Amino acid sequence: MTATLSTPAGGRHPAGRPVQGPAGHSPRRNTEKRRQRTLTWVLAVISLFTVAPLIAVAVLALSPADAPTLPYALPSSLTLDNIVRIFNVGEFPLWLWNSFLYSAVSVVVVLLTASMAAYALARKRFPGRNALLWAIIATMMVPVQATLIPTFILISKMGGVNTLWGLILPTLANAQAIFLIRQFVRDMPEELFDAARIDGAGEWRTFWQIVLPLIRPVLATLAIFVFLWHWNDLLWPLVVGQSDAARTLTVGLATLNTETASTSNVMAATLVSFIPCLVIFALLQKHIVASITHSGVKG
Amino acid sequence: MSINTRTRNTLAGRHPELTAPQLKPFGAKKARSREALAGILFVLPTLIIFGLFKFLPIFGAGAMSLTEYSLNGDFEFLGADNYVRLAEDPNFWQSLRVTFLYVAIFVPFIIAVSLAGAVLLDKLVRFTGTFRALLFIPYLSSFVMAGIIWTWIFSTDGPLNAALGGLGMGPVPFTSGPQLLVLLSLAVVSVWKGFGYSMLIFLAGLKAQPAEVHEAARIDGAGAWKSFWYVTLPLLKPVVFFVLVIETIVGFQVFDTIYVMTGGGPARASHSLIYFLFDEGFKFFDFGYASAIGVVLFVIVLILSLIQQRFFEGKDSK
Numbered sequence: 001m002t003a004t005l006s007t008p009a010g011g012r013h014p015a016g017r018p019v020q021g022p023a024g025h026s027p028r029r030n031t032e033k034r035r036q037r038t039l040t041w042v043l044a045v046i047s048l049f050t051v052a053p054l055i056a057v058a059v060l061a062l063s064p065a066d067a068p069t070l071p072y073a074l075p076s077s078l079t080l081d082n083i084v085r086i087f088n089v090g091e092f093p094l095w096l097w098n099s100f101l102y103s104a105v106s107v108v109v110v111l112l113t114a115s116m117a118a119y120a121l122a123r124k125r126f127p128g129r130n131a132l133l134w135a136i137i138a139t140m141m142v143p144v145q146a147t148l149i150p151t152f153i154l155i156s157k158m159g160g161v162n163t164l165w166g167l168i169l170p171t172l173a174n175a176q177a178i179f180l181i182r183q184f185v186r187d188m189p190e191e192l193f194d195a196a197r198i199d200g201a202g203e204w205r206t207f208w209q210i211v212l213p214l215i216r217p218v219l220a221t222l223a224i225f226v227f228l229w230h231w232n233d234l235l236w237p238l239v240v241g242q243s244d245a246a247r248t249l250t251v252g253l254a255t256l257n258t259e260t261a262s263t264s265n266v267m268a269a270t271l272v273s274f275i276p277c278l279v280i281f282a283l284l285q286k287h288i289v290a291s292i293t294h295s296g297v298k299g
Numbered sequence: 300m301s302i303n304t305r306t307r308n309t310l311a312g313r314h315p316e317l318t319a320p321q322l323k324p325f326g327a328k329k330a331r332s333r334e335a336l337a338g339i340l341f342v343l344p345t346l347i348i349f350g351l352f353k354f355l356p357i358f359g360a361g362a363m364s365l366t367e368y369s370l371n372g373d374f375e376f377l378g379a380d381n382y383v384r385l386a387e388d389p390n391f392w393q394s395l396r397v398t399f400l401y402v403a404i405f406v407p408f409i410i411a412v413s414l415a416g417a418v419l420l421d422k423l424v425r426f427t428g429t430f431r432a433l434l435f436i437p438y439l440s441s442f443v444m445a446g447i448i449w450t451w452i453f454s455t456d457g458p459l460n461a462a463l464g465g466l467g468m469g470p471v472p473f474t475s476g477p478q479l480l481v482l483l484s485l486a487v488v489s490v491w492k493g494f495g496y497s498m499l500i501f502l503a504g505l506k507a508q509p510a511e512v513h514e515a516a517r518i519d520g521a522g523a524w525k526s527f528w529y530v531t532l533p534l535l536k537p538v539v540f541f542v543l544v545i546e547t548i549v550g551f552q553v554f555d556t557i558y559v560m561t562g563g564g565p566a567r568a569s570h571s572l573i574y575f576l577f578d579e580g581f582k583f584f585d586f587g588y589a590s591a592i593g594v595v596l597f598v599i600v601l602i603l604s605l606i607q608q609r610f611f612e613g614k615d616s617k
Contacts, residue, residue: 047433053448071458117345124338139353146593150359170352203337232441234555250443277439293503
């Protein structure tokens with residue numbers, strides 16, 4: 001890295017390196033060094049704002065009960081007591097399990113049904129195809145809150161209030177997933193499908209052994225986002241899961257927070273709820289960043 | 300949706316008349332109907348799910364908004380009465396005012412923060428990945444979690460008021476004070492939780508800018524600030540517009556943080572449109588009226604989506 005770095009473009013185009021003096025400790029290089037140092041410090045301060053609240057949750061969750069803790073003091077020791085307690089008292093484990101089912105079942109079913117539909121919409125000619133595609137895309141413009149009431153009435157007529165299936169079913173309609181996968185399937189070369197046909201592969205085998213393996217990257221991305229979306233969802237679970245049988249973690253946390261639960265208990269529950277998201281991020285960070293970047297460019 | 304280049308360049312793409320009939324000189328018609336059957340079968344699960352839980356509720360919302368609907372399924376047709384009632388309901392106007400005020404605070408706020416984060420990350424040479432991750436992490440949390448954390452931070456015995464107390468200032472009622480303060484506090488929470496996403500979009504936009512333009516600006520003697528204002532930002536305009544629309548829609552849908560932090564209060568100071576819908580629907584079980592509020596929300600979001608689409612189509616055709 002040389003004097004190129006002083007361009008606002010930040011040295012990411014090594015080929016476009018501008019005219020520069022001989023290498024060495026030029027004054028410009030020193031200014032750049034100082035600028036990078038300032039930049040690092042500024043970002044460190046901003047990171048403090050983003051991360052400190054999360055660290056505070058962890059500290060509060062791990063503080064022994066009745067010991068002085070944040071914001072006035074740091075606890076002298078840390079303990080897992082609070083976390084053990086929330087697993088033993090109340091319905092917390094059930095909420096956790098409900099949230100897990102709500103997220104995991106939705107991911108599997110959404111990915112499977114959306115891939116099938118995307119394959120048909122991209123590759124098969126059948127009557128009403130374009131109308132259906134148009135209708136699915138159009139639903140993306142309708143905010144879920146606008147259909148909250150009729151969806152609730154429908155589920156309540158089906159007897160799905162306070163059940164897990166009632167919670168999960170309406171959220172399986174995911175237009176974004178179909179739209180995204182369809183773009184992938186559309187971009188596959190036709191020869192692939194010709195070859196499969198010539199080899200005598202049936203429709204289901206073509207889908208299962210050719211299409212699915214090839215769209216794995218987009219499925220991985222979608223799995224992350226569908227999981228996070230369900231795991232963090234509040235409004236629909238709040239409306240349909242009014243009893244513990246179908247109460248998710250977010251709804252439970254919101255109730256805990258308004259009730260007179262102790263700060264250490266609430267924070268312990270909050271910390272546990274965040275761990276899966278953190279694990280997913282740690283494992284799949286590159287994937288998440290790349291997909292957001294991509295969607296941003298594509299609009 | 301354009302024909303994609305890869306299929307266009309294949310034999311089948313250039314000469315569609317050569318493929319299917321050549322491969323299947325006999326029984327082409329049969330193959331066609333087999334294909335249609337397969338297509339329908341593959342799309343069937345989605346058709347059922349969407350039919351029941353998207354298409355039906357969308358029409359249901361419109362229909363229900365014209366009725367008085369009770370929990371046991373009895374309904375009475377009212378025509379436009381619910382909308383007339385909305386127009387005369389001070390609580391509706393209050394919630395609309397709250398929502399617009401919140402959007403007016405939240406949107407410039409989140410754009411400024413995410414843009415600043417992206418510009419700083421873009422210029423950084425080392426530890427970029429680390430800082431990007433540190434700035435992005437809150438995005439993974441739920442609004443509920445963010446609300447719980449910030450309820451504690453904003454509370455009278457939380458760290459913020461502890462620090463202010465150390466400076467000799469009285470406790471500030473961040474979530475129970477004057478309306479602007481409460482909405483600002485709520486916006487802070489949503490910005491903290493949400494800006495990572497827009498930041499990454501901005502960052503991608505910045506990375507896509509040609510280095511030559513910036514170099515030219517530098518040679519012409521533009522400083523960092525001028526170069527940002529006159530070169531970087533104008534080039535970034537489409538991305539800024541995209542983020543603006545997305546975040547505006549997010550802003551209009553604000554609910555979770557309000558539910559956790561203020562309950563719409565104090566005295567309806569943070570009673571947003573969705574909160575109003577939620578209250579009318581699930582506190583008063585006035586389903587027809589609540590549906591009408593949903594239709595209003597839909598119209599607002601639709602207008603925003605159309606503006607966005609028009610803008611992007613206009614850009615593509617150039």
